[in-house]
Each structure stands twice: as structure tokens, then as C-alpha cells.
Amino acid sequence: xxxxxxxxxxxxxxxxxxxxxxxxxxxxxxxxxxxxxxxxxxxxxxxxxxxxxxxxxxxxxxxxxxxxxxxxxxxxxxxxxxxxxxxxxxxxxxxxxxxxxxxxxxxxxxxxxxxxxxxxxxxxxxxxxxxxxxxxxxxxxxxxxxxxxxxxxxxxxxxxxxxxxxxxxxxxxxxxxxxxxxxxxxxxxxxxxxxxxxxxxxxxxxxxxxxxxxxxxxxxxxxxxxxxxxxxxxxxxxxxxxxxxxxxxxxxxxxxxxxxxxxxxxxxxxxxxxxxxxxxxxxxxxxxxxxxxxxxxxxxxxxxxxxxxxxxxxxxxxxxxxxxxxxxxxxxxxxxxxxxxxxxxxxxxxxxxxxxxxxxxxxxxxxxxxxxxxxxxxxxxxxxxxxxxxxxxxxxxxxxxxxxxxxxxxxxxxxxxxxxxxxxxxxxxxxxxxxxxxxxxxxxxxxxxxxxxxxxxxxxxxxxxxxxxxxxxxxxxxxxxxxxxxxxxxxxxxxxxxxxxxxxxxxxxxxxxxxxxxxxxxxxxxxxxxxxxxxxxxxxxxxxxxxxxxxxxxxxxxxxxxxxxxxxxxxxxxxxxxxxxxxxxxxxxxxxxxxxxxxxxxxxxxxxxxxxxxxxxxxxxxxxxxxxxxxxxxxxxxxxxxxxxxxxxxxxxxxxxxxxxxxx
Numbered sequence: 001x002x003x004x005x006x007x008x009x010x011x012x013x014x015x016x017x018x019x020x021x022x023x024x025x026x027x028x029x030x031x032x033x034x035x036x037x038x039x040x041x042x043x044x045x046x047x048x049x050x051x052x053x054x055x056x057x058x059x060x061x062x063x064x065x066x067x068x069x070x071x072x073x074x075x076x077x078x079x080x081x082x083x084x085x086x087x088x089x090x091x092x093x094x095x096x097x098x099x100x101x102x103x104x105x106x107x108x109x110x111x112x113x114x115x116x117x118x119x120x121x122x123x124x125x126x127x128x129x130x131x132x133x134x135x136x137x138x139x140x141x142x143x144x145x146x147x148x149x150x151x152x153x154x155x156x157x158x159x160x161x162x163x164x165x166x167x168x169x170x171x172x173x174x175x176x177x178x179x180x181x182x183x184x185x186x187x188x189x190x191x192x193x194x195x196x197x198x199x200x201x202x203x204x205x206x207x208x209x210x211x212x213x214x215x216x217x218x219x220x221x222x223x224x225x226x227x228x229x230x231x232x233x234x235x236x237x238x239x240x241x242x243x244x245x246x247x248x249x250x251x252x253x254x255x256x257x258x259x260x261x262x263x264x265x266x267x268x269x270x271x272x273x274x275x276x277x278x279x280x281x282x283x284x285x286x287x288x289x290x291x292x293x294x295x296x297x298x299x300x301x302x303x304x305x306x307x308x309x310x311x312x313x314x315x316x317x318x319x320x321x322x323x324x325x326x327x328x329x330x331x332x333x334x335x336x337x338x339x340x341x342x343x344x345x346x347x348x349x350x351x352x353x354x355x356x357x358x359x360x361x362x363x364x365x366x367x368x369x370x371x372x373x374x375x376x377x378x379x380x381x382x383x384x385x386x387x388x389x390x391x392x393x394x395x396x397x398x399x400x401x402x403x404x405x406x407x408x409x410x411x412x413x414x415x416x417x418x419x420x421x422x423x424x425x426x427x428x429x430x431x432x433x434x435x436x437x438x439x440x441x442x443x444x445x446x447x448x449x450x451x452x453x454x455x456x457x458x459x460x461x462x463x464x465x466x467x468x469x470x471x472x473x474x475x476x477x478x479x480x481x482x483x484x485x486x487x488x489x490x491x492x493x494x495x496x497x498x499x500x501x502x503x504x505x506x507x508x509x510x511x512x513x514x515x516x517x518x519x520x521x522x523x524x525x526x527x528x529x530x531x532x533x534x535x536x537x538x539x540x541x542x543x544x545x546x547x548x549x550x551x552x553x554x555x556x557x558x559x560x561x562x563x564x565x566x567x568x569x570x571x572x573x574x575x576x577x578x579x580x581x582x583x584x585x586x587x588x589x590x591x592x593x594x595x596x597x598x599x600x601x602x603x604x605x606x607x608x609x610x611x612x613x614x615x616x617x618x619x620x621x622x623x624x625x626x627x628x629x630x631x632x633x634x635x636x637x638x639x640x641x642x643x644x645x646x647x648x649x650x651x652x653x654x655x656x657x658x659x660x661x662x663x664x
Contacts, residue, residue, distance in 0.1 A: 022080060022136050022172075023049065023058075032126055037112045038095065039125065043135040043171050044106035048160060052236075055160040058137075060104040061153055066167040067106075070097045076110045077172040078121055080136055091118040094171065106135075108171060121173055132174030141165035250274045254281060303371060306347070310340060311378040318464035320383060336462045341365035344372040358460045359632060366627050366634060373634060376454060377625045379467045380636060384623050387472040391479040394587045395486040395612065398546045400604035400647070402613035404445045410613075412441040412647055420537070439534055441497045441647050445615045448481055449639035450474050456632040471623070471636065478621045478640045482612055484589055485644040489610055490548065490654070491593025496646045503654040511655035516553070516560050516598055517568050521578050524600050524653045531650040542607045542651055544582055544600040551588040552595035553657070558584055596657030607651030615641035 023044065031040035044065070048055045059065075074094040081088035092112040100107050112122040124130040145151045145158035156162055248268055255264040258281045267277050309328035316322055316333045335343065341361050345353040348371070353361065365372040404410050424430055452474065458466045488494075493501050503510045508527050514520040524544065531540045549557045561584055565572040582600070590597070601609050621640040628635055 021138065022134050034126060037092075037114065037122060038109055039112070040107065040109050041133050041171070042100075042103075042105045042107050043133060043168065044137070046104045046155070048156075053161065057151075057156050057160050057162045058166060059143075059153070059162050059164050060099055060101070060106065061164070062101070064164055064166065065099055065106060066165070067097050067099070069167055069169050070094055070108070070171070074168075075170055076112070077170050079174055080134060080170070080172045086117060086121075089117075091121050091173070106168065110171060124175075125173065130173060130175050134172045134174040135168050136170050136172065137166055137168040139163040139166040247274060251277050254278065258284075260284065303347070307371060307375050307378055310335075310343075310375045311382060314340075314375070314379045314464060314467055315382060318468035320386070320468055337459050337464075338462070340375065341372050341459075344370065344375070347371065359456065362456060362459050362632055366632075373625070373627060376467065376634060377623075380471045380625075381623055383468055383471045384475045384621065384638070387475045388479055388620050391476045393479050393483040394585050395483045397583070398548070398585055398601050398604065399486055399609065400611045401619070402443065402611045402645075403617040404443070404613050404615060404643070407445055407447075407615070407641075409442045409444045412443055412611075412645075439497070439648075441645060443611065443613050443643055443645040443647075445613055445641050445643045447639055447641050448478065449637060450477075451635060451637035453636065454634040459633070471638070474638050475621055478638065481640070482642060482644065483587070486610055486612065487587055487589035487593075489644060489646055490599055490652075491590050491597070493654070494646070496649065502646055502649050502652065507649050509649055509653045511653065513656040513658050515596075515658050516547075516549075516556055516655075518566055518576070518578065519568075520655055524655060528600065528602065528651075528653050540607070540650060542602045544653065545603040545606075546585050546601040547582040548585045548587070548590070548599040548601055550590035550593075550595050550597070551586060552591055553598055554584075554586045557586070557598065594657065598655050598657055600653040602651035604651075608647035609651040611645050611647050613643045613645060 033039070044058055044060070046057055046060055048057050050056075071094075074097065075090035076092035076094060077088065078086040078091050090113070092110050095109045095111050097106070097108040099105070112118050112125075121130065141164050143151060143162040143164045145156055145160045145162060147159040149158045150156065151158075151160070151162050251267050251272070251274060252264060254274070254277050255261050255267070260281060263280070266272075267280075272280075305327065308326035310332055312322050312325040312329035313332035313335065314337075316325065316329060322329070332340075338358065338361065342353050344365060345361075350364070353364070356364070367373075402412075422431055452466075452470055454466045457463070489502065493503050496502050500506065508531060511520060511523050511527065528542045528544055529539075531542055532538065533540060547557055547561065560567060560576070561578065561580060561582065563576045564579060566574040566576045604611075618641065621638050623636060623638050626635045626637070
């Protein structure tokens with residue numbers, strides 16, 4: 001149970017920032033970017049602070065800090081807006097804010113404005129004249145940790161009050177922190193000053209005196225000491241207790257008068273204000289008078305039905321298979337493009353359109369948001385989706401998929417293994433492990449695009465190839481582009497993230513040249529299983545899953561994988577231990593680099609190999625249409641955002657191969 005004298009501060013969430021708590025913190029000098037006018041700073045930590053009600057600790061556990069206010073409307077102020085010159089006018093913005101879970105700190109990147117006043121503060125920060133950073137915040141939920149006890153998260157020892165739900169409102173540059181040991185370039189992380197607390201109390205008192213009905217609870221108004229007078233804890237206790245009794249009495253009367261006695265214990269226990277209880281009563285009254293919701297059925301519009309049917313009719317007439325065509329598509333499949341344009345214009349009330357010339361008809365049918373343009377676009381989109389699935393590529397069977405949120409270079413890390421646990425004698429000291437290593441791979445997404453047009457000539461000639469064959473060719477090219485890049489990574493043996501070739505003897509993933517056989521397969525499997533992690537301590541025991549070969553090796557690979565007897569054995573009684581052991585992947589892209597080389601790859605869920613990275617997980621190309629002003633017809637553009645990256649070499653193996661068949 002929290003002390004009564006603490007409840008006013010704990011329960012109040014006034015909108016006036018001057019009635020919130022503050023802390024003064026530090027930011028490092030090397031985190032200042034003068035060119036961009038940005039500063040990276042820490043605005044909160046879990047360092048304990050002695051307040052009048054006891055030791056305060058701000059929890060940085062997951063879900064404890066509500067950053068929404070800083071993210072949505074947070075600003076950078078000067079001295080919490082108390083300075084006569086600057087007032088509450090922001091001197092900068094908050095670019096990014098986050099919680100560092102490792103250091104258990106709130107961090108932000110702030111950007112100073114370029115006006116004269118803001119620039120003056122920024123220059124003094126750069127020079128090291130101003131060294132303080134302060135944050136204003138409010139606490140909505142506490143955990144009381146009694147003396148000798150431990151907090152629920154196991155990190156804090158009482159006596160203390162842990163703020164388990166709190167919200168920062170603004171970040172300020174503070175010119176006069178109470179403790180000179182903190183600030184830019186100093187080692188301390190947090191300080192608090194009596195002078196600052198007294199100034200806040202004075203501002204609170206002035207604000208409440210000017211607006212006694214501003215919404216702050218009576219308990220909070222009673223707890224604010226007069227400026228310049230010493231704080232009397234006993235008087236604060238008495239005032240807080242009186243305010244609490246008044247709150248309980250008012251809430252009790254409200255609940256009894258409006259039939260909410262069942263909510264009374266919850267209101268009292270949670271510390272709800274009288275105004276909050278009134279709001280709850282009003283909400284209940286509104287809900288009780290709300291009309292019953294009626295079931296609403298959303299039916300497909302007639303225009304949408306016609307568009308779907310006409311699109312499928314065009315594709316059927318163009319020779320594309322539609323597994324389940326829209327209702328009415330078969331009846332419309334005899335219509336030429338001109339007939340379809342006339343039908344679309346007549347449906348919107350135009351008359352005499354059948355007498356228009358082809359040019360005029362096309363111009364009017366392709367007006368913005370026209371149904372005819374929607375039918376053409378819908379037909380091309382359906383072609384795109386269908387052809388992408390049909391395009392014969394193989395990369396998707398054995399590579400992994402990734403997603404980048406934007407076009408910036410992203411980093412992929414592989415953490416090394418930990419050292420083995422060591423036997424420790426009785427009363428012996430537990431040894432430290434060596435530092436873990438990591439491998440960083442950068443990956444980026446690029447844009448590949450083309451465009452083509454549905455022309456006036458195609459309309460007049462009723463050429464449906466523009467809706468079928470042309471988009472099919474482009475979407476196939478888009479998917480083949482990924483396939484080509486993936487196998488270029490295998491066949492060209494490129495230099496990867498660590499500056500060395502993908503396949504080499506040093507990496508232990510390059511075999512003795514030879515045809516696919518029991519001996520060469522055994523060597524490959526052994527090398528993959530004995531691969532080591534970054535520190536060379538852990539044996540990864542990677543098992544191959546895919547046998548990847550060029551088209552020239554397809555027969556040999558399939559024959560070896562399906563043969564019951566070892567093709568290289570002297571008699572048929574020797575079993576082929578590799579029969580159906582691996583999935584055979586055949587791709588002619590590899591023939592460009594070598595007709596004899598063959599490869600093994602691990603399951604991408606077990607070991608990193610090659611990743612195809614898409615922008616925001618979009619794994620198919622995007623098609624967009626436009627009706628240009630300067631020519632008759634429509635334009636289509638297709639673009640695809642992806643990248644191909646080797647993440648690790650340990651899950652891949654190459655044998656340069658030798659001419660001939662499967663046997664040695």
C-alpha cells in the first residue's frame with residue numbers, strides 16, 4: 001500500500017506539464033552531429049532518486065514506458081519552457097526515440113531548429129557550455145518495494161517505489177543542472193536538484209491558483225507547498241489524507257445516485273478522480289441509449305461484377321487459362337475491344353457511341369477512372385499474378401527469404417558460439433569466457449523496372465497480346481532476374497562479406513575435382529558436417545539437403561540419386577547409400593559458368609546460405625497503369641524491389657567436377 005501522502009502525485013495525470021516530474025540527465029559529446037544539427041542523448045535510466053516520498057526508480061522493462069507522446073507530438077524545449085526568453089516555444093524536434101533494453105535507458109535523437117534562438121542553444125551545447133539534459137514525465141502506476149524485499153522483476157531492492165507505468169512528455173536542454181558532475185562529456189548519468197524541485201512547486205502553485213478548476217484533483221492542489229517555505233511532511237500527509245477522504249465521499253455519492261455501486265470498490269482502489277468517475281457514468285448512459293446494431297451485408301457492386309467478368313472474358317479470348325472465371329465471363333468472351341469500350345460507355349449513360357471513330361471512342365473510353373481502363377488493368381494484373389507462379393525458376397526451393405523496410409543498407413549478424421562450461425573445483429573461481437565474435441553481412445534492396453503501352457494500334461487491331469503475352473514476358477523476366485542473380489553467386493564464386501571467395505580450400509567448402517560419386521559425395525558431406533563456427537570451437541554438423549547441378553549434369557545427378565546400387569561399384573550388390581538422400585535442383589543458369597561443377601546446399605532454416613531480400617516482404621512485382629495526356633492509349637509499368645546476398649559460406653559446398661558421367 002502506498003502512503004497517502006504519495007497518492008496525489010501517483011494518481012494525477014494532469015495535462016499541464018508543469019505538474020509533472022523532471023529528471024536531469026546526460027548526453028555524450030561525440031553524439032553531436034554539427035552538420036545535421038542532431039544530438040543523440042539518454043533521457044532516462046533506472047538510477048534511483050531520493051524524492052520526498054522515498055526512493056523513486058523508473059522501470060525500463062518492456063511495456064513500462066509509453067513513448068507515444070514523444071513519438072507523436074514530442075518536442076525539444078529549453079529549460080522545460082520556464083525561461084522568460086524562450087518560453088514554451090520548441091527549439092527542436094524529436095527525430096527518433098527508443099528504449100535501449102541492454103542499458104535500460106530511454107534514448108532519443110533530437111534535431112535543433114535553425115532559427116536564431118535555437119541555434120544559440122545548439123552552439124552552446126556544441127561548445128560544451130550547456131551540459132544538462134532534462135525530461136518531463138508523469139507516472140500512472142507504481143510498485144512499492146518494502147525494505148529488504150526485491151521488486152517483481154528481481155532487479156531493485158527496497159525500500160523503493162518503482163514506476164512500472166510512466167510516460168515522458170518532452171525533452172529539455174537544461175542550462176543549470178543541480179549537480180555539476182553530469183552533462184556533456186561527464187561520466188555520471190543522472191542528477192536531481194532541490195532548486196529545480198522548488199521551482200516546479202512554485203510553478204504548480206501559480207498554475208493552480210490561476211485555474212482552480214483546471215481538472216487537477218484536490219489532493220494534488222493541497223499537496224503543493226508555498227514557494228519559499230520549507231516543506232512540512234506532516235502537513236502534506238494531513239492535507240493528502242483530507243483530500244482522499246473528500247474524494248472517496250464524492251465518488252461514493254455519485255455511484256449510489258447513478259446505479260454504479262458495483263464499480264465503487266474499483267474506483268476507490270485505482271485512485272480514480274471525481275471527474276473520471278463522472279466520465280464513466282456519462283459513457284454508461286450513452287451506451288444504454290445506443291440503438292442496437294443492425295447487420296449490414298456488403299454486396300458486390302454491379303459495376304465490379306461486370307469488370308471481373310469482362311477481364312476474365314478478355315483473358316479467355318487471349319488464350320489464358322482461368323481456373324474459375326467470373327459469372328458472365330463466358331457470355332462476354334466474343335466481344336472485341338471496340339465492342340467492350342462501347343458497352344462501358346453505354347453503361348454510364350452515353351448514347352450514340354457506336355458511331356464514334358476508333359480514335360474518339362478510345363479517347364472517351366480511357367477517361368480517368370473509366371470502367372474500360374479498369375477492365376484492361378485488371379486483366380493485366382491477373383496475367384501478372386498467374387505468370388509469376390508459372391515461370392520456371394528454381395532459386396525459391398533452396399534459398400531463404402528476407403525483408404528490408406527500406407532501401408538503406410541493412411545489417412545481418414551471426415553471433416559466434418559460447419565456450420564450453422568448465423569444471424570448477426570447490427571454492428574455485430568461475431572462469432570468464434572469451435568475448436563472443438560476430439559476423440556482419442550487409443544487404444540492400446534495389447529496384448528493377450520496365451514499362452510498355454496498350455496503344456491505339458492494339459485497340460484498333462484488337463490485339464490481346466498486349467494484355468497477355470507482353471505482361472507475361474515482363475513478369476517472367478522479373479522472376480528470371482532473381483534466378484540469374486542467385487546462380488551467379490554460385491557459378492562466379494564471388495568475393496563475399498569477409499573479402500574472400502565464396503568457395504575456397506580455406507573455407508573447407510571446396511572439394512577435390514571429380515564427378516558425382518560415392519567418394520566425392522562423402523568428401524562433400526564430411527566437409528559440411530565438420531564446419532566450425534566463428535571462434536572455431538563448435539562443430540556445426542551441417543547436413544546437405546540439396547544437390548544443385550547445371551543442365552549438363554542433370555542425367556548424371558538423377559541417375560546417381562535414384563540408383564539402388566552404387567554406380568561405381570564392381571558388382572550390383574553394393575548399395576547406393578546416397579539414394580534419394582538429397583533433392584536435385586537443376587538450373588541451366590549454371591551452365592554459363594561450368595558444365596561440370598556441382599554444389600550442395602543446406603536447408604536454409606538450418607544454416608544461412610543465400611538470401612533473396614524483398615522490400616517490405618513484397619515477393620511479386622508491382623504493376624501500375626497510367627493514361628498519358630500526350631498520346632492515345634494506356635501505359636503500364638512493372639517494378640520489382642529485391643536484392644540477393646550471400647549470408648554465409650558454411651552451408652554451401654562446391655565440387656569443380658570432371659568431364660564424363662556419374663561413375664568414376
